[in-house]
Amino acid sequence: MSLAFELWTVVAVIAGAFFFLAGTVGLLRFPDSLTRLHALTKADNLGLGLVVLGLLPLVDSVAGGLKLLCIWLLVLLSGATASQLIARTLQRSNSPP
Amino acid sequence: MIDTLNIGLAALILGLGVWIIAARDAYAAVVGFIAYGLLLTLVWVQLHGIDVALTEAAIGGGLTGALLIGAVGRLRSTEGAARAERPGVTTRWLAAVVSAAVTGALAICVLVLPVPSPTLAPEVAANIAVTEVGNPITAVLLAFRAMDTLLEAIVLLFALIGVWSLAPDRAWGGRPGLLQQADPNGMLAYVARVLPPIGIVVGAYIFWVGADHPGGKFQGATILAAMWLLVMMAGLGDAPPVSRAWLRWLLVAGPLAFIGIGMVGAVHAGAFLAYPEGFAKPLILVIEFALMPTLTLILGLMLLGAPRRGET
Numbered sequence: 001m002s003l004a005f006e007l008w009t010v011v012a013v014i015a016g017a018f019f020f021l022a023g024t025v026g027l028l029r030f031p032d033s034l035t036r037l038h039a040l041t042k043a044d045n046l047g048l049g050l051v052v053l054g055l056l057p058l059v060d061s062v063a064g065g066l067k068l069l070c071i072w073l074l075v076l077l078s079g080a081t082a083s084q085l086i087a088r089t090l091q092r093s094n095s096p097p
Numbered sequence: 098m099i100d101t102l103n104i105g106l107a108a109l110i111l112g113l114g115v116w117i118i119a120a121r122d123a124y125a126a127v128v129g130f131i132a133y134g135l136l137l138t139l140v141w142v143q144l145h146g147i148d149v150a151l152t153e154a155a156i157g158g159g160l161t162g163a164l165l166i167g168a169v170g171r172l173r174s175t176e177g178a179a180r181a182e183r184p185g186v187t188t189r190w191l192a193a194v195v196s197a198a199v200t201g202a203l204a205i206c207v208l209v210l211p212v213p214s215p216t217l218a219p220e221v222a223a224n225i226a227v228t229e230v231g232n233p234i235t236a237v238l239l240a241f242r243a244m245d246t247l248l249e250a251i252v253l254l255f256a257l258i259g260v261w262s263l264a265p266d267r268a269w270g271g272r273p274g275l276l277q278q279a280d281p282n283g284m285l286a287y288v289a290r291v292l293p294p295i296g297i298v299v300g301a302y303i304f305w306v307g308a309d310h311p312g313g314k315f316q317g318a319t320i321l322a323a324m325w326l327l328v329m330m331a332g333l334g335d336a337p338p339v340s341r342a343w344l345r346w347l348l349v350a351g352p353l354a355f356i357g358i359g360m361v362g363a364v365h366a367g368a369f370l371a372y373p374e375g376f377a378k379p380l381i382l383v384i385e386f387a388l389m390p391t392l393t394l395i396l397g398l399m400l401l402g403a404p405r406r407g408e409t
Contacts, residue, residue, distance in 0.1 A: 080284075081285065
C-alpha cells in the first residue's frame with residue numbers, strides 16, 4: 001500500500017513539474033500576451049495542483065493536508081484574478097503587443 | 098542532492114542580481130527585485146530561519162515590491178529624460194569600482210570571522226525560560242533586544258511622516274492616494290470580498306502563533322495591511338483622511354504603550370524596558386497587541402502615499 005502511495009507521489013510531482021516546465025517554455029516562446037497568460041495559468045493551476053495532490057499522501061495530519069489544499073485554492077484564486085485583470089487591461093488598451 | 102539545489106539557488110540569486118543592475122527599464126528591474134526577494138525567502142528557509150523567511154516574503158518581497166512598483170509608476174513620465182542624460186564613462190566606472198570594493202570588503206569580513214563564531218545563543222537559550230515565550234526569536238526581539246524593536250516601530254512612524262510630508266498644501270489633512278474607480282461587479286471587487294476574511298484569519302494566526310512558533314506582529318501586520326489595501330484598491334472602502342484624531346492616536350499607540358511599559362520597568366525592575374519578574378509574558382503580549390494595529394496602519398498608509406485629495 002505504501003509503495004502505491006510513493007509511486008503516486010513520484011508520478012504526480014513529476015507531472016506537476018512537467019506542467020511548470022511547459023508553462024515556462026510557453027511564457028518564453030509564445031508570441032503575444034494573451035497566449036503567454038494562457039501558458040502561465042497552466043503552470044499555476046495544473047502544475048501546483050499535481051504537486052499538492054502528489055504530496056498529500058506524505059502529510060502526517062489532516063490539518064496539514066487541508067493547509068496544502070488551501071494553498072492550492074488560494075493560488076488558483078490569485079492566479080485567476082491576476083490573469084483576468086491583465087487580460088482586461090490588454091483588451092482596454094486594444095493594442096496587443 | 099540538497100547541495101546541488103543550494104548551489105543552483107545561489108547561482109540563480111547572483112545571476113538575478115546582475116540582471117537587476119543591468120536592466121535598463123526601471124519596471125523590469127523592480128519585477129526582478131521582487132523575484133529576488135522570493136528567492137531570498139527560499140535561502141532563509143534553507144538556513145532554518147523561518148521567521149526571517151516570513152519577514153523577507155512579506156516585507157522584503159511583497160511590501161517593498163509594491164512600494165517600488167508605485168514609485169516606478171510615478172517616475173514613468175521622467176524616465177525618458179533621465180535615460181537621456183546618461184552618466185559619463187568615468188562616473189559609471191567609479192560606481193562599479195566602489196560597489197565591487199564594498200562587496201569585496203563584505204566578503205573578506207565574512208571569510209575572516211572566527212570559527213566557531215562568537216555567539217550569545219547559549220546564554221539566550223539558558224535564560225529564555227524567564228520570558229515564558231516559546232519562540233526564541235520573539236523572546237530576543239521583545240525581551241533581550243526590546244530596544245531595537247521599539248526603535249524599529251518608531252522608525253516606521255518617521256517613514257510615514259516622511260511620506261506624508263510630500264503632500265501638497267491644498268491636500269494636507271485629506272485622504273491619501275488617488276480615488277479608486279473599479280468595476281463594482283468586476284473581478285477585483287469579487288476578490289476583495291472573498292479574500293479578506295481568509296487573509297484576516299491568516300494574519301491574526303501568524304501574529305498569535307509568533308509567541309511559540311515562527312511568526313509575529315510584523316508578518317501578521319503586513320498581511321492585514323495587504324487585505325486593507327485590496328479592499329481600497331477595489332473601491333469597496335476609502336482611506337481615512339490623515340487629519341482624523343483617532344487615526345493619529347492609533348499610529349502612536351503602539352510605540353507609546355511600548356515606552357510606557359519600558360518606564361514601568363525602569364521603576365519596578367531597575368532598567369528601562371526590563372520586565373518585572375513574573376510579568377514578562379503578559380507585558381510582551383500587551384506590547385504585541387498595542388503594536389499590531391499601529392504597524393498595520395503604518396504599512397498600509399505608507400503604500401497609499403501622501404494625501405492628495407480633500408477631506409471629503
